[in-house]
Amino acid sequence: MNSLRGSRPSSADGPSRGEVLLLAARPWFIWATLVAALVFEFMPLGRRPWLPDLLAMTLVFWVVHQPRRVGIGAAFVFGLLVDAQHAALLGEHALAYSLLAFFAVMLHRRLLWFSLPQQALQILPLFAAARLLEFLVAMMAGGSPPGLSYVLAPLLQAALWPLLSWLLLAPQRRAPLHDENRPL
Numbered sequence: 481m482n483s484l485r486g487s488r489p490s491s492a493d494g495p496s497r498g499e500v501l502l503l504a505a506r507p508w509f510i511w512a513t514l515v516a517a518l519v520f521e522f523m524p525l526g527r528r529p530w531l532p533d534l535l536a537m538t539l540v541f542w543v544v545h546q547p548r549r550v551g552i553g554a555a556f557v558f559g560l561l562v563d564a565q566h567a568a569l570l571g572e573h574a575l576a577y578s579l580l581a582f583f584a585v586m587l588h589r590r591l592l593w594f595s596l597p598q599q600a601l602q603i604l605p606l607f608a609a610a611r612l613l614e615f616l617v618a619m620m621a622g623g624s625p626p627g628l629s630y631v632l633a634p635l636l637q638a639a640l641w642p643l644l645s646w647l648l649l650a651p652q653r654r655a656p657l658h659d660e661n662r663p664l
Contacts, residue, residue: 502649502652502653503651503652503653504652505545505546505549505652506651507549509651510542510546510549510550513538513542513648514535514538514539514542514550514554514558517534517535517537517538517539518535518558518561518562520534520535521533521534521535521562521565522565528629529626529627529629529630529632529633530629530630530632530633530636531633531636532633532636532637532640533607533610533633533637535558535562535577536576536577536580536607536610536637537607537637537640537641537644538644538648539554539555539558539577539580539581539584540580540581540584540603540606540607541644541645541648542648543555543581543584543585543588544584544587544588544591544592545588545592545648545649547584547585547588550581551581551585552578552581552582552585554581555574555577555578555580555581556574556577556578557574558577559571559572559573559574559575559576559577559578560573560574562574562577568618569617569618569621571617572614572617572618572621573614575613575617576610576611576613576614576617577610579609579610579613580606580607580609580610583606583609584606587602587606590602591603596641596642596645596646597642599641599642599645600638600639600641600642601638603637603638603641604634604635604637604638607633607634607637607638608634610634611630611631611633611634615630
C-alpha cells in the first residue's frame with residue numbers, strides 16, 4: 481500500500497488536479513504586477529505593432545485568477561492611462577481592455593480547467609479580438625493601416641501566456657513541506 485508521502489498518480493491515472501496547492505494571491509502583488517506591466521508599456525520602444533501587449537496579458541491573467549479583485553473597471557482605468565501615454569484616441573485601449581476583461585470574466589471558470597498551452601489557445605481569440613477592435617477604432621479615427629505585422633502581437637501574446645502564468649503563479653506555490661498528519 482502506498483503511503484501519502486511521495487505518492488504520485490501513475491501515468492495511467494494522469495496528473496491530479498489537486499497536485500499543486502496555491503497560496504492566496506496577495507493584493508499588493510497583484511497590483512504591483514499590473515503597475516510593472518503598465519511601466520513596461522510606457523517604455524519608449526517605438527511604435528512596433530508586432531510587440532505583445534504585456535499589460536493586456538497581465539490584466540487577463542489577474543481577471544481570470546482573481547476576478548473579484550481585478551475587473552472591468554481596473555481594465556478601463558489602465559486603458560485610459562495607456563491611451564494618454566501613447567497619445568492615442570482617448571478610449572481606444574480602454575474599450576479594448578474592458579472588453580478583454582469582460583470576456584475573461586466570462587471564461588475564467590472554464591479556462592482554469594485547461595493546461596497552460598490549452599489556455600493559450602483559448603485566450604488567443606480574445607487577444608485577436610482586442611487587437612482587431614483597437615485597429616477598427618484607429619481606422620475610424622483616420623489612422624493609417626499598420627501592416628501585416630499587426631497580426632503577430634496576438635500570436636506572441638498567446639505564445640507567452642504559459643510563461644507569464646508560470647511567473648505570476650510562482651509566489652503562490654506552496655513549498656513542498658511534508659507532514660505525516662496532513663495529507664494535503
